[in-house]
Amino acid sequence: MADPLLSVRDLVVEFPTRRGTLRALDRVSFDIMPGEVLGMVGESGAGKSITGAAIIGLIEPPGRVASGEIRLKGERIDNLRPEALRKIRGKRIGMVFQDPLTSLNPLYTVAQQLIETIRTHIDCSEAEARKRAVALLDRVGIPAAARRIDDYPHHFSGGMRQRVVIALALCAEPELVIADEPTTALDVSVQSQIIEVLKDICAERGAAVMLITHDMGVIAETADRVAVLYAGRVAEIGPVREVITEALHPYTRGLMGSIPTLTQESDRLVQIPGAMPRLNAIPQGCAFNPRCDKAFAPCFTDRPELLALEGGRQVACWLHDTAKAQEVPHG
Amino acid sequence: MAEPLLKIEGLTRRFDVSKPWLNRVIERDEKQFLTANADVSFEIAKGETFALVGESGSGKSTIAKMVVGLLPPSAGTITFAGQTIDTSAGIPRSLRRRFQMIFQDPFASLNPRWRVGEIIAEPIRTFGLMNPTDARKEAARLLEVVGLSAGDVNKFPHEFSGGQRQRIAIARALSSKPEFIVCDEPTSALDVSVQAQILNLMRDLQDEFGLTYLLISHDLSVVRHMSSRIGVLYLGRLVEIAQAKKLFTEPQHPYTRMLLDAVPDLALSGRRRRPVEGEIPNPISPPSGCAFHPRCPLVHDRCKREVPLPRPTPIGQAACHALDRVAPAA
Numbered sequence: 001m002a003d004p005l006l007s008v009r010d011l012v013v014e015f016p017t018r019r020g021t022l023r024a025l026d027r028v029s030f031d032i033m034p035g036e037v038l039g040m041v042g043e044s045g046a047g048k049s050i051t052g053a054a055i056i057g058l059i060e061p062p063g064r065v066a067s068g069e070i071r072l073k074g075e076r077i078d079n080l081r082p083e084a085l086r087k088i089r090g091k092r093i094g095m096v097f098q099d100p101l102t103s104l105n106p107l108y109t110v111a112q113q114l115i116e117t118i119r120t121h122i123d124c125s126e127a128e129a130r131k132r133a134v135a136l137l138d139r140v141g142i143p144a145a146a147r148r149i150d151d152y153p154h155h156f157s158g159g160m161r162q163r164v165v166i167a168l169a170l171c172a173e174p175e176l177v178i179a180d181e182p183t184t185a186l187d188v189s190v191q192s193q194i195i196e197v198l199k200d201i202c203a204e205r206g207a208a209v210m211l212i213t214h215d216m217g218v219i220a221e222t223a224d225r226v227a228v229l230y231a232g233r234v235a236e237i238g239p240v241r242e243v244i245t246e247a248l249h250p251y252t253r254g255l256m257g258s259i260p261t262l263t264q265e266s267d268r269l270v271q272i273p274g275a276m277p278r279l280n281a282i283p284q285g286c287a288f289n290p291r292c293d294k295a296f297a298p299c300f301t302d303r304p305e306l307l308a309l310e311g312g313r314q315v316a317c318w319l320h321d322t323a324k325a326q327e328v329p330h331g
Numbered sequence: 332m333a334e335p336l337l338k339i340e341g342l343t344r345r346f347d348v349s350k351p352w353l354n355r356v357i358e359r360d361e362k363q364f365l366t367a368n369a370d371v372s373f374e375i376a377k378g379e380t381f382a383l384v385g386e387s388g389s390g391k392s393t394i395a396k397m398v399v400g401l402l403p404p405s406a407g408t409i410t411f412a413g414q415t416i417d418t419s420a421g422i423p424r425s426l427r428r429r430f431q432m433i434f435q436d437p438f439a440s441l442n443p444r445w446r447v448g449e450i451i452a453e454p455i456r457t458f459g460l461m462n463p464t465d466a467r468k469e470a471a472r473l474l475e476v477v478g479l480s481a482g483d484v485n486k487f488p489h490e491f492s493g494g495q496r497q498r499i500a501i502a503r504a505l506s507s508k509p510e511f512i513v514c515d516e517p518t519s520a521l522d523v524s525v526q527a528q529i530l531n532l533m534r535d536l537q538d539e540f541g542l543t544y545l546l547i548s549h550d551l552s553v554v555r556h557m558s559s560r561i562g563v564l565y566l567g568r569l570v571e572i573a574q575a576k577k578l579f580t581e582p583q584h585p586y587t588r589m590l591l592d593a594v595p596d597l598a599l600s601g602r603r604r605r606p607v608e609g610e611i612p613n614p615i616s617p618p619s620g621c622a623f624h625p626r627c628p629l630v631h632d633r634c635k636r637e638v639p640l641p642r643p644t645p646i647g648q649a650a651c652h653a654l655d656r657v658a659p660a661a
Binding site: 043044157159160187188189190191192195214215216217218220221254255257258259260261262267268269270271272273275276 | 386492495522524525526531553555579589591593594610611
């Protein structure tokens with residue numbers, strides 16, 4: 001197998017508070033291959049966005065990366081100085097945020113913002129940058145791009161703005177695009193357009209995508225592999241089809257069952273009792289144990305590590321640890 | 332169908348979005364109106380769940396507000412249990428007890444300074460249904476009905492998570508023993524696993540108390556799961572009403588088809604989503620004729636001139652000129 005483009009190992013992000021230190025991410029590890037779309041799912045507070053922010057070094061103080069490694073093409077980027085990191089951010093890693101209105105500057109035209117970004121990262125003339133910008137806007141599907149490029153962000157609708165943000169993220173031809181809930185603020189009909197554009201354009205340029213979302217439908221359609229986060233830990237990673245149809249982790253299974261679908265016939269949705277624990281009250285052992293119907297002795301004492309299984313799947317659950325699982329008489 | 336519980340005819344709501352008078356005089360502008368809903372008619376039978384779906388700006392919530400009397404309609408009538416409501420005078424007190432509403436955001440809909448018991452008992456007190464001691468007992472009982480514990484009456488809303496707060500909002504809605512509950516995006520602010528809990532609870536309560544729901548949502552899979560009939564709104568007009576399961580297999584209106592094509596599905600059917608062309612137009616200056624015509628693949632001249640009227644279809648009704656030309660869904 002090729003070397004991963006991005007490799008995250010045992011990443012820990014902590015937020016010191018008056019009442020003690022909260023671990024927002026607790027030893028998170030995953031890889032993204034070149035050109036791959038990795039979906040990152042989980043419920044609110046699971047640590048999806050923090051993972052994205054940690055990779056590009058945008059954790060707001062007092063939060064900090066307490067330990068672990070982030071490597072981009074083998075080179076560590078988690079301990080870089082701010083100036084060095086700024087060269088990577090935008091140039092090698094592009095970012096698409098949830099709300100297109102707040103990620104564009106309302107006081108500058110789209111042209112000014114795109115040209116500035118292009119010239120920051122690529123050595124070219126203003127006219128050349130403008131030509132690139134127009135081509136890019138055209139590519140993300142903005143009609144009459146040559147004319148509209150001189151408009152301000154408020155002239156564009158939500159969907160069009162998100163297209164501009166995608167153009168902005170891609171203008172320096174990054175190797176990785178982190179898209180944090182890129183379609184959550186949009187209507188379904190527009191959402192499908194944006195996902196399409198993001199997917200096609202990244203495939204065209206060979207950019208890998210880390211797609212952060214809580215919408216499993218979007219993941220199912222877009223991602224190659226998916227990582228499921230729960231309470232700041234990775235519960236399961238695997239190819240998207242397998243994870244959706246035959247999830248290994250009881251949490252993933254519950255999560256999938258709780259989503260109403262357009263085709264299934266069922267009267268009741270599967271329901272996971274309770275809610276995700278708060279960061280200051282994560283239970284000992286497996287974080288999911290109070291809600292898990294299959295929990296047995298080791299789940300309450302030891303935290304399960306990510307186990308590599310066949311077919312590129314990984315799961316953090318004692319049920320799949322053959323040595324431990326023999327202790328349970330489960331059926 | 333038996334006598335419908337709620338009947339809405341020709342409901343229209345316009346908002347005045349004009350500039351101030353002086354600006355209009357100086358800039359010689361006309362008055363501007365935003366038509367949030369135009370000529371919306373539907374019926375809800377007792378015990379069913381009728382859902383309204385549509386994109387943002389399609390007027391879903393405006394209908395909900397008019398139905399519960401939070402907003403007077405500009406035209407049209409609302410009939411509840413055979414009694415026509417005089418909308419200019421507001422909903423009469425005798426009927427108001429029988430309506431309740433569950434809002435989208437459980438962080439905004441509960442008063443943070445009130446204890447949960449008081450919040451739940453407020454409708455009981457307002458309508459004078461019980462004495463205060465019984466009301467407190469009733470609040471405790473309702474908390475158990477919605478899956479919380481009776482001891483929670485003395486807690487404050489901030490002590491609960493989003494899903495638990497939505498349960499409290501449901502308990503409050505139930506306390507005046509209503510027959511009809513308007514649910515405006517009840518699970519949009521919640522995570523999927525919590526959403527499943529709330530949707531299951533809403534169904535259980537419906538069976539137990541014989542409730543009728545008007546469910547407003549933009550999430551088609553939630554709507555499909557919960558409702559018996561669905562109305563699809565586009566730019567303030569109902570474009571299609573149909574039985575829930577049928578709508579997803581045999582959509583009649585081109586907009587409904589487009590919307591269904593756009594929904595990402597977990598089923599991994601391998602079906603390539605057809606991205607929709609264009610976006611919802613500005614409701615201040617909607618397109619002439621059928622409001623959907625600029626995005627419609629089946630558009631012809633008549634669509635640009637005439638507003639289509641609803642006509643019956645095998646699964647309900649739809650408002651589209653091209654209906655007889657639409658090939659049945661494959």
